[in-house]
Amino acid sequence: MNDITNTPRKPPQTLPRASATFDEYTLSEIRRAAATGIYDIRGGGAKRKVPHFDDLLFLGASISRYPLEGYREKCSTEVVLGTRFARKPIELKIPVTIAGMSFGSLSANAKEALGRGASAMGTSTTTGDGGMTNEERGHSSKLVYQYLPSRYGMNPDDLRRADAIEVVVGQGAKPGGGGMLLGQKITERVASMRTLPAGIDQRSACRHPDWTGPDDLEIKIEELREITDWEKPIYVKVGAARPYYDTALAVKSGADVVVVDGMQGGTAATQEVFIENVGIPTLAAVRQAVKALQELGMHRKVQLIVSGGIRNGADVAKALALGADAVAIGTAALVALGDNDPHYAAEYEALGTRAGAYDDWHEGRDPAGITTQDPALMARLDPVAAGRRLANYLAVLTLEAQTIARACGKSHVHNLEPEDLVALTIEAAAMAQVPLAGTDWIPGKNGTF
Amino acid sequence: MSVLELDTPTGARVVDLSTSSVRELNAALHALKADTNATRWQVLNPRGRHALAAGIDAPVTVEIDGHAGYYCAGMNKLATVIVNGNAGVGVAENIMSGLVHVKGDASQSAGATGCGGLIIIDGNASARCGISMKGVDIVVKGSVGHMSAFMAQAGALVVLGDAGEALGDSLYEAKLFVRGSVASLGADCIEKGLRDEHRALLASKLEAAGILGEVDIGEFRRYGSGRTLYHFHVDNVSSY
Secondary structure, three states: OOOHHHOOOOOOOOOOOOOOOOOHHHHHHHHHHHHHOOOOEEOOOOOOOOOOHHHEEEOOOOOOOOOOOOOOOOOEOOEEEOOOOOOOOEEEOOOEEEOEOOEOOEOHHHHHHHHHHHHHOOOOEEOOOOOOOHHHHHHOOOEEEEEOOOOOOOOHHHHHHOOEEEEEOOOOOOOOOOEEEOHHHOOHHHHHHHOOOOOOOEEEOOOOOOOOOHHHHHHHHHHHHHHOOOOOOEEEEEEOOOHHHHHHHHHHOOOOEEEEEOOOOOOOOEEHHHHHHOOOOHHHHHHHHHHHHHHOOOEOOEEEEEEOOOOOHHHHHHHHHOOOOEEEEOHHHHHHHOOOOHHHHHHHHHOOOOOOOOOOHHHOOOOOOOOOOOHHHHOOOOHHHHHHHHHHHHHHHHHHHHHHHHHOOOOEHHHOOHHHEEEOOHHHHHHHOOOEOOOOOOOOOOOOO | OOOOEEEOOOOEEEEEOOOOOHHHHHHHHHOOOOOOOOOEEEEEOOOOOOOOOOOOEOOOEEEEEOOEOOOOOOOOEOOEEEEOOOEOOOOOOOOOOOEEEEOOOEOOOOOOOOOOOEEEEOOOEOOOOOOOOEEEEEEEOOOEOOOOOOOOOEEEEEEOOOEOOOEOOOOOOOEEEEOOOEOOEOOOEEEEOOOHHHHHHHHHHHHHOOOEOOEOHHHOEEEEEOOOOOOOOHHHHHHO
């Protein structure tokens, strides 16, 4: 019989354990910061997990509600934006639009592809910092012209060529922040459109240079209306931070349309710490914006576009059910064009990343030819084929939203309502102001289960 | 009185804003073609209204007899707009071409983001004159307030009087000439020498403003970008 107590052996050791606080990503960022002395700049939206539309579920019709027949009974999707003051409101066939993304950040081919895809589905695209290109205007049947703090490329001819004007106050990825397009993407053409030397970093201002508050904004909107003879709908876009107050003030300032962009909304290039830590989730913003509109008696009179992390038809339907009139997509549209495609896996790895995680869009080396100004890379993106992919994707978003709406008994996607929804988590229930699933409890609204 | 009345002796079209609206004024101006014969316009009783003569795209002259509110002559193209009074915030905002002449003082952000053309201000301009200017030339016969030419990208700001604090902060390629004192320079704005080519440039701006010979060019000092902040670098962190 062996006497195990006399057998020399190493005492048991605990397994190596990574810190939940100092996880591998955090450690790598500390090392990177220590080596470079500069914060990380990247594109894309927040990558951390936050309460999202995934935390909501639809209640399909049973006995208390009567569903519509899929593939038989019509479920309309058209939306009219700018019915408050504009003489020429925008009529979209689907409630999904393309969010503002700049030429400079995106290649000309990418802008053309966005225009082709959106036009094929009867919806709009939006310019961005850098102004309007002929590629975009030429291929977008409906084009929203952004009036940005930087005013790069701003001119009255393009204002008049636009179908709507979006006064950008903020962006979901960086409410209160400006932008930084690094010099490597500033080609002669991009520089010329921005009236800056080629090759230098280009700062986009965080605030408009000639107005400082809602009273000024009201006068600014009046100026834009006067210049365009009150034809164009005027959107006001805010990054979601205080959506209740910002929406109310946008309405007070005369907006036809309010755009609320949640923290999952993307950007071309901003500090990682900003993207992940400033602003509130899209889910949390929608009901606050709708509440402001309802209290002012302006819901459906001033239209609401919601953006930030919209991925599928369920997200579209949930945003509409919570009170939005339309949604806008940015990152998802780029993926539909071909961004982060596994086809270029080897090249993404050569850049130190992988397909699906590439976000250094500001470096201008995008293998997919979308977020670059490199002619050779740009040429990889066929704007016709990419436009078709986007159109397909938009069609799927719409079909998915329709099929959910029909299941809830709705003949128009706008007839979706909060009562069609429940939440999986208390957090989502509180933010969306819908009941926790299986209960009639809406946190903060009633006290019963 | 009708919206628009022809003043026979001067040949000007007269719009009286005591009986007409700003919308009617601007609609009439926007309807003008490049070859219009209605080249002279007079606006009576402006009473500080906003967006007067905004968005003109024709080679006409509009004379505003009184004070203008915000964004007078905004995004002007081709036209000459004269304000016989003071102008509010953002006069000639994003001007593309033509001339805007304020006979009195101008409020904040005069010529903001202006891309071309010329702005003459006979009096003083307040804070942020020429902010983010992108090619416009601005001649201020009086003084300008703080943060003037902030992030100015192109064009020239000529100040015959004094400049407030932080002149030319974060300046790009715009050229600044100040005859009087400068309270302080903003980040990356430095004084530069006044060489012959700069004297010639300054002379051309003064000539365009109709005051060449009235002031001694040698009294001006030139300011421009130090270009040290054109690329983000941690060693410059104290400047950000």
